[in-house]
Amino acid sequence: MVLLFDFIYRQFIHEPPPPTASFKGKTVIVTGGSGGLGLEACRSMIRLGASQVIIACRNIEKGKAAAKDLEATTSCSSGTIQVWNLNLSSFSSVQAFSKRVAAELPRVDAVLANAGIATRTFRISEDNEETITTNVVSMSLLAFLLHPKLRETASKHNTQTHLTITGSELYEVAAFKESKVPDGQIFATLNNKSTANMSDRYNVSKLLDLYVLREFAASFPVSSSGVIINCIAPGFCSSELHREHSNAFTNFLIRILARKAEVGARTLVYGASAGKETHGQYVPDCKIKAPQKGLGENSELQHRVWTELKKKLELIQPGVTSLT
Numbered sequence: 001m002v003l004l005f006d007f008i009y010r011q012f013i014h015e016p017p018p019p020t021a022s023f024k025g026k027t028v029i030v031t032g033g034s035g036g037l038g039l040e041a042c043r044s045m046i047r048l049g050a051s052q053v054i055i056a057c058r059n060i061e062k063g064k065a066a067a068k069d070l071e072a073t074t075s076c077s078s079g080t081i082q083v084w085n086l087n088l089s090s091f092s093s094v095q096a097f098s099k100r101v102a103a104e105l106p107r108v109d110a111v112l113a114n115a116g117i118a119t120r121t122f123r124i125s126e127d128n129e130e131t132i133t134t135n136v137v138s139m140s141l142l143a144f145l146l147h148p149k150l151r152e153t154a155s156k157h158n159t160q161t162h163l164t165i166t167g168s169e170l171y172e173v174a175a176f177k178e179s180k181v182p183d184g185q186i187f188a189t190l191n192n193k194s195t196a197n198m199s200d201r202y203n204v205s206k207l208l209d210l211y212v213l214r215e216f217a218a219s220f221p222v223s224s225s226g227v228i229i230n231c232i233a234p235g236f237c238s239s240e241l242h243r244e245h246s247n248a249f250t251n252f253l254i255r256i257l258a259r260k261a262e263v264g265a266r267t268l269v270y271g272a273s274a275g276k277e278t279h280g281q282y283v284p285d286c287k288i289k290a291p292q293k294g295l296g297e298n299s300e301l302q303h304r305v306w307t308e309l310k311k312k313l314e315l316i317q318p319g320v321t322s323l324t
């Protein structure tokens, strides 16, 4: 019931405020910047003065069309937007993208780890079910690989930089039955097609993102790193997220309930400019919210997930979880 009231309040009564923080001179990377919330976040940050926006996307043509649209609607100077290839279904793509960032960008002020999928179809990409690879493992790999650049920028320019994860309020309804297994078996169980609960999978991925946020933030305190790590949630928004289960009913729900992508994107831009009090915090609609009781505050489960995830990341790239 509380969830329902919260949903109605957020969708119909309260709107996140338009962002006003300056991005003047800043370089930002937006994964999934070619559409939906990511595209609108790019538009907003360009209008707020960002001097370099990297649209990180798997479909370069779509990325170029997005860049053209942004140039036309913001009149930004040529060269402000770059479109770089990043496919989160491929660990080597994440590694190549990160190497390019290190080699070619003099500074990175904010990374919006925004790209994500919602599917009810079980598919394997790399060594996991695709939602887990895209929304959790690759997102975390990217976070570890780009964190050194964010730290370097913070220290060189005497500023604070941001790593903002796009979460979802649907983590609150995750059942996560795959967590009821012996130690070390959580990811293997999520990858078992015969027992997978795909209608819960997206919610689980966003719960895991929240666990990652908290453990990652605890490992890298903002006082020593200069990097603020937070997780936003944009509310139910009109975008292409529901493309795989689009039908007349979902389209109707989106039409009557969903926020415009531009409104949801305000929360991303807020995350990428928020103060250090948001470090390690879940920040739906630009306000810190305490973890939901039950799975949301289960620190033992959180630690088990983190331990398993770090082992997976170390197999992909030895040493990645302790890069300096």
Ligand SMILES: NC(=O)c1ccc[n+]([C@@H]2O[C@H](COP(=O)([O-])OP(=O)(O)OC[C@H]3O[C@@H](n4cnc5c(N)ncnc54)[C@H](OP(=O)(O)O)[C@@H]3O)[C@@H](O)[C@H]2O)c1
Binding pocket: 031, 032, 033, 034, 035, 036, 037, 038, 056, 057, 058, 059, 062, 086, 087, 088, 089, 090, 114, 115, 116, 117, 134, 166, 167, 168, 169, 233, 234, 235, 236, 237, 238, 239, 240, 241, 242
């Ligand atoms: N819309 C909502 O109601 C809502 C609510 C809460 C949270 N969110 C979260 O908001 C984020 C953005 O979603 P959205 O609503 O803007 O949906 P969207 O329009 O589908 O955008 C998702 C973006 O992620 C990209 N992406 C997906 N898989 C990728 C991969 N393997 N590699 C690289 N990029 C990939 C997509 O690229 P392609 O276009 O090439 O597929 C697209 O640019 C997601 O993390 C989503 O979970 C959305």
